[in-house]
Amino acid sequence: MIKEEVPRSAARLARRRFLTLTGAATAVAFATNLPAGSTANAGTGSLSDDPFTLGVASGDPLPEAVVIWTRLAPRPYEPLGGMPYHAVSVQWQVATDERFRRIVRSGTASAKPEYSYSVHVDVRGLEPGRHYWYRFKVGRYLSPVGRTRTAPAPWQRVDQLSFAVASCQSWPDGYYTAHRHIATEDVDAVLFLGDYLYEYGISTAGGLRYVTEPVPSQFRTEADTLDRYRLQYALYKSDPDLRAAHQNAPWISTWDDHEVQDNYASLTSRTNAPVEDFLVRRASAYRAYWEHMPLRTPAPRGPNYMLYRRLRFGRLAEVSVLDTRQYRSDQADGDGWKADSAVRRDPARVLAGAQQRQWLLDGVRGSHATWNLLANQVIMSRMDLDPTVGNLYNMDAWDGYGAEQQQVLDGLAALRGRNPVVLTGDVHAAYALEMKRDFADPASQTFGVELVATSISSGGNGQEVSANGQKFLDGNPHLKLVNERRGYIVLRLSQHELRADYRVVPYIDRVGAPVSTVKSFVVEAGNPGLNPG
Known part of the structure; x- marks a missing residue:
């Protein structure tokens, strides 16, 4: 596949500007490996609530593979979704029946805080053109069961x-x-x-949904940071x-x-914000999008993503x-x-x-x-x-x-x-x-x-x-x-x-x-x- 880029001169300028940004928030937001404390502990003993509040999903089916997804968030509107600040081991299974009597693929993935505890498993070695069922497990908690389907083989005649x-x-x-x-x-x-989402702030009453409990106050402002986009997806x-x-x-x-933002165009924001500022916002939005969708790795690194x-x-x-x-x-x-x-x-x-x-x-x-x-x-x-x-x-x-x-x-x-x-x-x-x-x-x-x-x-x-x-x-x-x-x-x-x-x-x-x-x-x-x- 040909990799698309913004025009070369603009891309070089954008990357230089992005890489020269300073501040601990930017460094943490786009790190791929946080300090040892974020990855060393794979325990689950501190999870006292169901972490599968955001459900499960699958996507981008190939003839022999499909991505399965979840995100651990026992309290999704809290910082880190209510998760402890370390990586957590997540077991996964794929079966040919919804009762999981015939499990054909299984393994363990790591849900890391730097990716908002999202899990993207690219399950390989499946049969073309058939249904599968999948689920995740953390400690004593089982996720809902998802159903997915692989694509037919490339040269298969499909009715x-x-x-x-x-x-x-x-x-x-x-x-x-x-x-x-x-x-x-x-x-x-x-x-x-x-x-998939809108970046706008949300009123206490929840708009036409007429919610029985007020929408939390952190949703009043427009999403424009990594944490705020993550909240919007939650x-x-x-x-x-x-x-x-x-x-x-x-x-x-x-x-x-x-x-990202209504009617943005590449490096240009709707409000004509400085490119340096908008690149941070775009990087945050792209990162949060990947974290919450059943897409293959790698995750976006910075303000560009091959979609x-x-x-x-x-x-x-x-x-x-x-x-x-x-x-x-x-x-x-x-x-x-x-x-x-x-x-x-x-x-x-x-x-x-x-x-x-x-x-x-x-x-x-x-x-x-x-x-x-x-x-x-x-x-x-x-x-x-x-x-x-x-x-x-x-x-x-x-x-x-x-x-x-x-x-x-x-x-x-x-x-x-x-x-x-x-x-x-x-x-x-x-x-x-x-x-x-x-x-x-x-x-x-x-x-x-x-x-x-x-x-x-x-x-x-x-x-x-x-x-x-x-x-x-x-x-x-x-x-x-x-x-x-x-x-x-x-x-x-x-x-x-x-x-x-x-x-x-x-x-x-x-x-x-x-x-x-x-x-x-x-x-x-x-x-x-x-x-x-």
């Missing part, structure tokens, strides 16, 4: 696959009822496309529906902006996971929805960056899979907010980076036979779009589709179609669906077709909402386009 697609889960905006329903879907994996993972969705299937995750990657599911599907935050140029014209401009179309401005862009197109070109899924954060297709008053584009989406957008779209159009399917989050609405060689011409050839998952909770209860949503429908004939309720997409793939079921819940300001399929589309292999399902 069917299924994925849930989700994004955007602001904790105070409402309950994660959609995740409870995802947990009941029998999918091979969950594709989570960003905004609060989000306190949700039982989110834990259930993690427990039921492996996740393939990527980040967007709110895991984009590709996973193969036999000859039926490949998933290319993008990172459209770490390498992008600053948004044009001060961000927001703006009219077309030379700055928007400047070829020097990038969203994915040259190396990631080449990696993406080379991967799709060389793919032997029937379907090529692109796990993407922000809308890639052309989207005009209101064509009647002149082109208005979202400067934070691919539209804000017109030259690179066109390069990627042209590249995918040339690879129409590879069945590219772009999967997107970010906008808190369900969209379905046909990707056109010329978006201004409805009769232009369709070369792929973009399926946009609405949010899990961000935006509150939502509605069917807002005034802006209707503007999108009226002004973008390649847009075939707008729905602004909360929910997710279920994809079901075969050699002949892809079916997308848009699943929504009617409310999230209280628990117990039912789920329904608001719209279904079918895409034929070799014949891109959205057909009624």
